[in-house]
Amino acid sequence: MNEQRGPVTALRGSRDAQLAVRIALAATVEPEDRTMLPRLRGLDPFTAWDLVRSNEGGAFGRAVARAEQLRVDGIVARTEEVGARIVIPGDAEWPCGLNDLEHPPFCLWIAGQATLGESCERSISMVGARAATPYGTQVAGELAYGLSSRGFTVVSGGAHGIDTASHRGALAAGGRTFAAMACGIDIAYPAANAGLLRQIEQAGAVVTELPPGFAPQKQRFLSRNRLIAALTPGTLVVEAGLRSGSRSTATAASRIGRLLAAVPGPVTSPASAGPHQLIRDCGATLVTDVDDCAELFGAIGADLAEPKRAAPTLFDALEESDRRLLDAMPVVRGTTAEKLAISAGLSAREVTRGLAALHAARLVERIESGWRRTPGHAS
């Protein structure tokens, strides 16, 4: 990156200069790198880049080979070639939530119509297993559709399974959705989702912290997961095996104080073992429908869910003594008030008053042999 040294020093403080060193850092230091990043914490990007370049005491040996072949202008050109943009902290589009991360991205590559930062204010991250079950994809799709209809941006990872179902649900509702990727913005991964990713760009955006050409790799998926967690007020895990990467998203969300929720499922389904463990051991809130999610992830007080209650029955509205009287009432043959007092354990006055009330409510009727329940009200 020798050709960048001059301009970078001259323009310190300008957006272009900062963009250049941030691209350089993104292209040489792997996200969440445990060796180099701790030494760069709290430094401005210029100082950080100087330190990486100098490889003082060999602490930045990992960056040497990459720095030698780095061409920032090539990265910028490739970004423009695929119609993407690069966003850095301070830009209006930068999502402030990312600043909560221990190691925020140096910059973001974004391809799509929507503005990332403001779209994430009312949003939810939906994640889960690639090997989802029909139950999981159905639930994810319905929740995403419902939340999208209520103005939530749905953020996910563009992968098969729960991710795809979540994006598709949001798209079906005509809402905004973002896919945070574990590879360069010029790579459609998985390839089978290339069409879906194009739709996501139309209705939202695809976003990544990895420079063009960076391949999807296992560690990068884990690092990417922290972005999904940080972009929104909370993460919902729909289905996940005990080994699922969704667990890392959940952990990341909890670590930076985001809400965490999970959808239960059959205990016989390994794909629900992850959500169950998150609910039981990690404080995830159990959610079952769009109302639950909107209440949890929406603005405080603005999306209150109706308490889940069965409709009250006529029986519920009766007084205790009348309920007992009705309980004791025969269904076929009639009985006397005296016998009802014994079988219901009520006083003569309670029986007389109760019979009048139940009769007025047409719950009981008088036949030749005495009182019985009105047929049709037998239960």
Added chain:
Amino acid sequence: MNEQRGPVTALRGSRDAQLAVRIALAATVEPEDRTMLPRLRGLDPFTAWDLVRSNEGGAFGRAVARAEQLRVDGIVARTEEVGARIVIPGDAEWPCGLNDLEHPPFCLWIAGQATLGESCERSISMVGARAATPYGTQVAGELAYGLSSRGFTVVSGGAHGIDTASHRGALAAGGRTFAAMACGIDIAYPAANAGLLRQIEQAGAVVTELPPGFAPQKQRFLSRNRLIAALTPGTLVVEAGLRSGSRSTATAASRIGRLLAAVPGPVTSPASAGPHQLIRDCGATLVTDVDDCAELFGAIGADLAEPKRAAPTLFDALEESDRRLLDAMPVVRGTTAEKLAISAGLSAREVTRGLAALHAARLVERIESGWRRTPGHAS
């Protein structure tokens, strides 16, 4: 009960005398009666019965009709006729847990081989909807079987659905199981479960606080539920609609400090709405298998469940830098150490050391064009 007045007074303090007044109280005062029971709290049964009989100020009008036709000897005879026994506080078989109730039963009718009190020390109440799904009955049956195999007594309500599946699971394991009923000990309810109730008597017992001849009535099911909750250290709700009576068992369990757990299920199943609400809003612990239940309901420290974890893979055991190196390793064509340093973002030394380690672990191999993953270890 005039014929009882003399002996009762003469024998105050004897077990027979106490048994007689307790039978009289059970036969005249309905379980959880809101009018009479609050006036009897804290009184010994003799004083309580005197008060009920006297109907002072009309406060016990509900008992008048019943008291007039009461025949304690008839109740005792009927109990013996059906091969049952009556147990009162102070008897060895009395389950002490019942004393935690606001209104404990006056006495218990028990039919069966097992001794109630001691069998309830290691026990669990399993309850749920009569209208259970195949999922619910399968899970209930398997949990009851597994818990029974580990020495837990399974307490339930003898009803269709989850109750039946729970009893049957315990029976299949050759374990003890109790059915707490909402009717007299001489009534098999539901009639279709008469055979099951006979099996339960052989392997455990059927128990009720209602005198012989008392029919199953709505309010009595609710009162019976508090017995199920009080008999064991905790209650497990397997499936329940929002209106299910299991909710009253759960509430009763919580009120007297018992453990409460629930089995999640598909959010698309109304039969799992009850458990989900209990987990979300009522502090019920989410349980998914026998290990979870044994740990929760068993003796502290004696039944610890293994933490649910996926088996670690070879990949987990690698150091961070080696994982990144393996991530960057091509699958088909080989690559050079220099290129790996760039794609993995590692130093030359880390690559050299990592290649040696991965090669020794047979995760990578050297071919003419360089290094690649060993076929078969591609993922």
